[in-house]
Amino acid sequence: MARLVVIGGDAAGMSAASQVRRMQPEREIVVFERGSYTSYAACGIPFLVAGLVEHPDKLIARTPEQFREKYRIQTMIRHEVLAIQPKEQRILVRDLEKNEERQEPYDELLIATGADPVSTGFAGEESKNVHLVNTLVHAEAINQALSSGGEVRHVLIVGGGYIGLEMAEAFLLRGLEVSMIHRGPEVMTTFDPDMARHVSEALRQGGIDLHLHTALEGFTHQNGRVSAVLTSQGSIAADMVVLGIGVRPASRLAKEAGLALGPKDSIRVNELQQTDQAHIWAAGDCAQSFHLVSRRPVSIALGTIANRQGRIAGINLGGGYATFPGVLGTSIAKFMDCECARTGLNERELKQLGRQYVQAQISTRTLPRYYPGSSAMHVKVLAEKGSGKLLGVQIVGGPGAAKRIDSAAMALHAGLRLDELINVDLSYAPPFSGVWDPIVTAAKQAMKEV
Amino acid sequence: MARLVVIGGDAAGMSAASQVRRMQPEREIVVFERGSYTSYAACGIPFLVAGLVEHPDKLIARTPEQFREKYRIQTMIRHEVLAIQPKEQRILVRDLEKNEERQEPYDELLIATGADPVSTGFAGEESKNVHLVNTLVHAEAINQALSSGGEVRHVLIVGGGYIGLEMAEAFLLRGLEVSMIHRGPEVMTTFDPDMARHVSEALRQGGIDLHLHTALEGFTHQNGRVSAVLTSQGSIAADMVVLGIGVRPASRLAKEAGLALGPKDSIRVNELQQTDQAHIWAAGDCAQSFHLVSRRPVSIALGTIANRQGRIAGINLGGGYATFPGVLGTSIAKFMDCECARTGLNERELKQLGRQYVQAQISTRTLPRYYPGSSAMHVKVLAEKGSGKLLGVQIVGGPGAAKRIDSAAMALHAGLRLDELINVDLSYAPPFSGVWDPIVTAAKQAMKEV
Numbered sequence: 075m076a077r078l079v080v081i082g083g084d085a086a087g088m089s090a091a092s093q094v095r096r097m098q099p100e101r102e103i104v105v106f107e108r109g110s111y112t113s114y115a116a117c118g119i120p121f122l123v124a125g126l127v128e129h130p131d132k133l134i135a136r137t138p139e140q141f142r143e144k145y146r147i148q149t150m151i152r153h154e155v156l157a158i159q160p161k162e163q164r165i166l167v168r169d170l171e172k173n174e175e176r177q178e179p180y181d182e183l184l185i186a187t188g189a190d191p192v193s194t195g196f197a198g199e200e201s202k203n204v205h206l207v208n209t210l211v212h213a214e215a216i217n218q219a220l221s222s223g224g225e226v227r228h229v230l231i232v233g234g235g236y237i238g239l240e241m242a243e244a245f246l247l248r249g250l251e252v253s254m255i256h257r258g259p260e261v262m263t264t265f266d267p268d269m270a271r272h273v274s275e276a277l278r279q280g281g282i283d284l285h286l287h288t289a290l291e292g293f294t295h296q297n298g299r300v301s302a303v304l305t306s307q308g309s310i311a312a313d314m315v316v317l318g319i320g321v322r323p324a325s326r327l328a329k330e331a332g333l334a335l336g337p338k339d340s341i342r343v344n345e346l347q348q349t350d351q352a353h354i355w356a357a358g359d360c361a362q363s364f365h366l367v368s369r370r371p372v373s374i375a376l377g378t379i380a381n382r383q384g385r386i387a388g389i390n391l392g393g394g395y396a397t398f399p400g401v402l403g404t405s406i407a408k409f410m411d412c413e414c415a416r417t418g419l420n421e422r423e424l425k426q427l428g429r430q431y432v433q434a435q436i437s438t439r440t441l442p443r444y445y446p447g448s449s450a451m452h453v454k455v456l457a458e459k460g461s462g463k464l465l466g467v468q469i470v471g472g473p474g475a476a477k478r479i480d481s482a483a484m485a486l487h488a489g490l491r492l493d494e495l496i497n498v499d500l501s502y503a504p505p506f507s508g509v510w511d512p513i514v515t516a517a518k519q520a521m522k523e524v
Numbered sequence: 525m526a527r528l529v530v531i532g533g534d535a536a537g538m539s540a541a542s543q544v545r546r547m548q549p550e551r552e553i554v555v556f557e558r559g560s561y562t563s564y565a566a567c568g569i570p571f572l573v574a575g576l577v578e579h580p581d582k583l584i585a586r587t588p589e590q591f592r593e594k595y596r597i598q599t600m601i602r603h604e605v606l607a608i609q610p611k612e613q614r615i616l617v618r619d620l621e622k623n624e625e626r627q628e629p630y631d632e633l634l635i636a637t638g639a640d641p642v643s644t645g646f647a648g649e650e651s652k653n654v655h656l657v658n659t660l661v662h663a664e665a666i667n668q669a670l671s672s673g674g675e676v677r678h679v680l681i682v683g684g685g686y687i688g689l690e691m692a693e694a695f696l697l698r699g700l701e702v703s704m705i706h707r708g709p710e711v712m713t714t715f716d717p718d719m720a721r722h723v724s725e726a727l728r729q730g731g732i733d734l735h736l737h738t739a740l741e742g743f744t745h746q747n748g749r750v751s752a753v754l755t756s757q758g759s760i761a762a763d764m765v766v767l768g769i770g771v772r773p774a775s776r777l778a779k780e781a782g783l784a785l786g787p788k789d790s791i792r793v794n795e796l797q798q799t800d801q802a803h804i805w806a807a808g809d810c811a812q813s814f815h816l817v818s819r820r821p822v823s824i825a826l827g828t829i830a831n832r833q834g835r836i837a838g839i840n841l842g843g844g845y846a847t848f849p850g851v852l853g854t855s856i857a858k859f860m861d862c863e864c865a866r867t868g869l870n871e872r873e874l875k876q877l878g879r880q881y882v883q884a885q886i887s888t889r890t891l892p893r894y895y896p897g898s899s900a901m902h903v904k905v906l907a908e909k910g911s912g913k914l915l916g917v918q919i920v921g922g923p924g925a926a927k928r929i930d931s932a933a934m935a936l937h938a939g940l941r942l943d944e945l946i947n948v949d950l951s952y953a954p955p956f957s958g959v960w961d962p963i964v965t966a967a968k969q970a971m972k973e974v
Binding site for chain 2: 085133445478
């Protein structure tokens with residue numbers, strides 16, 4: 075049977091490989107992974123640093139050995155793919171242990187190379203105490219630095235996105251002083267500032283030294299160590315710097331092989347996860363997705379999407395047929411007791427698309443006011459002007475607030491209008507919710523503007 | 525303007541009255557309420573008994589005075605309506621304070637009489653230490669009995685439904701010994717037994733002396749006090765008995781006035797909340813609802829439905845136009861750390877309707893296994909054989925499990941099929957969920973049977 079080669083041994087690659095194995099017990103499947111780990115929960119890294127997860131092993135869903143033995147997938151770690159040669163249907167691979175290069179043929183190739191952290195572009199970025207948080211290796215480096223005898227007291231986080239939020243919590247839980255710089259007017263740029271301000275406030279109240287409107291401009295560094303971070307608002311001393319300024323699709327191999335690219339240089343794929351070149355597929359953070367609300371291709375690096383795209387690619391590579399309908403831009407994060415989640419489009423995105431919309435924002439409670447543990451919950455609902463079709467929801471609030479985004483995601487996916495949404499029979503009991511669901515209350519408010 | 529009379533001053537009645545007031549500032553609105561309270565959170569009663577809510581006042585959303593002064597709604601408490609005379613467009617009312625009867629005319633009448641607890645039919649039920657939990661008066665009676673010096677050590681709860689569960693928790697938190705008898709094979713009859721067994725197990729593990737397959741057969745009583753409960757499995761001694769065996773629509777007035785009735789003698793209404801007689805409307809626990817999955821009328825007594833039906837009736841009575849599309853049978857409850865929720869139809873209901881269905885049940889975790897606080901979560905998904913259309917979801921699990929039912933309710937309302945459901949972009953981050961949503965995992969399992 076045709077030889078399947080997969081580049082990248084994490085979420086998308088291994089989801090696809092396992093799916094093919096389930097459908098084709100005899101298929102030859104070879105995976106090349108540059109690093110030493112396969113299929114680990116990269117999203118769990120901040121919680122490993124926080125000490126909430128005891129050991130890096132807990133984040134590994136399956137080891138290379140398990141893939142080799144249980145799934146009979148030839149899983150080659152420490153193998154870096156250097157080039158794809160589509161005409162010859164082969165790749166050039168370097169064995170990083172033996173330092174040898176060789177060619178490997180494929181009948182079908184899946185690119186699942188993930189995403190690479192964005193570089194700051196400033197000298198000093200490579201210093202020993204400047205850290206990324208994208209791989210288990212990075213997490214281990216941070217943990218090692220923190221446990222080596224009280225040298226680190228003050229951490230500076232660059233970027234107030236999901237990673238920034240989660241790392242701020244992690245360092246607080248480790249008893250450190252934490253500063254954060256963020257370029258925009260509020261943290262969490264994927265939210266509208268009028269919602270994100272509640273998150274900025276929570277960071278400050280949690281003890282984070284937060285600098286908004288503050289851009290990174292360089293590092294003060296000497297002998298491989300950074301002692302301060304230079305910003306548009308002055309210099310901030312720090313014992314450790316963590317970069318959480320985002321990732322970019324790792325699409326260099328695809329680009330050099332002449333594959334068509336989409337937004338942020340993500341690899342262009344169709345609904346089956348096929349690229350524009352025969353026998354080459356792509357899935358995960360390196361590939362584009364179709365946004366179901368904007369109806370445009372987007373590049374979103376998230377584990378859920380990677381797993382689902384990998385599964386779809388696997389079904390098609392395994393002789394079945396499946397399509398990936400697209401994404402809604404759903405995401406969720408928390409800092410201590412402040413949770414936030416969003417789905418669909420925000421105001422900035424709607425304006426960029428030139429869409430006519432209405433919006434409503436409400437502040438209510440996660441639970442009835444009389445019930446213990448009730449806390450503030452803010453909801454913003456965006457809908458199409460005229461039709462009232464739901465376009466997006468943002469939530470910021472206390473424990474239990476954010477996961478409610480899933481009901482909004484279902485409504486968005488199904489294309490519900492506000493007047494339909496407000497009549498859905500949602501669950502109510504005092505330990506779980508007020509009698510009027512907060513999303514419904516916001517939707518009722520927004521209806522007045524439609 | 526036409527005189528609006530409302531019978532019943534709780535969720536449905538006061539939602540409607542307030543809605544009309546917002547639309548018609550000058551409308552004459554008169555509400556007759558048999559009891560002394562208006563608009564209180566009846567669902568909060570178990571938590572008042574538990575001591576989680578400090579004072580009964582906290583459960584009162586608005587007092588009769590507030591309705592009179594802020595909303596200019598003539599709110600007559602301690603007034604019992606004795607009869608409706610549709611031809612004469614008037615009602616017969618007794619002022620319970622003055623012990624006087626009088627006639628009151630109406631141009632439009634809204635019946636919002638709620639539901640009455642079902643009687644056991646056994647002598648001794650009226651004893652001082654046998655309690656209902658349907659009104660604030662009942663809650664105060666229980667609290668008084670518990671606080672009068674250690675007389676109550678052992679409480680027996682009849683019925684393992686929502687009220688039974690919540691009261692079991694309340695009495696445990698008050699430090700009492702609790703027994704529960706339940707007629708069926710497992711508690712929570714609105715769930716399938718294969719899911720409800722997890723709830724029975726949680727009750728037992730929580731220290732409840734649980735007797736399943738056990739029917740109430742009478743009371744041992746003397747001098748107005750019950751000393752033991754007689755059951756199909758023998759006698760059980762108790763210092764206090766709490767009845768949680770369900771409610772029935774309070775539709776006697778409507779029946780005597782010749783209005784058409786539906787399931788369980790609930791008042792038949794159309795989508796506008798109109799009864800079959802001119803100028804008479806009904807909303808809340810006394811009225812029927814249309815079930816969107818079975819496509820049949822049902823009688824479900826829940827505060828959310830009452831509020832929403834009241835709002836719809838109010839819009840129509842106030843000169844607007846709105847329809848109540850129907851319900852999904854969504855409900856949620858918890859006992860200590862065991863949460864449960866359901867939406868749509870269960871297997872028993874599907875069999876009764878003769879529907880062809882497939883089902884899948886999975887046991888997974890609320891959070892990734894490596895994340896602190898991760899606990900067991902069981903999900904059952906039911907779908908139409910052939911089409912794969914979602915028919916129902918049941919969830920039992922640890923903290924954070926049950927509220928996820930809302931995304932299933934949205935999917936049900938929108939008529940999603942399993943193959944659509946599994947591709948919805950739901951939220952994921954380790955503090956909130958595993959990378960594969962439990963409902964999606966169950967749906968993927970069920971798809972194999974479609």
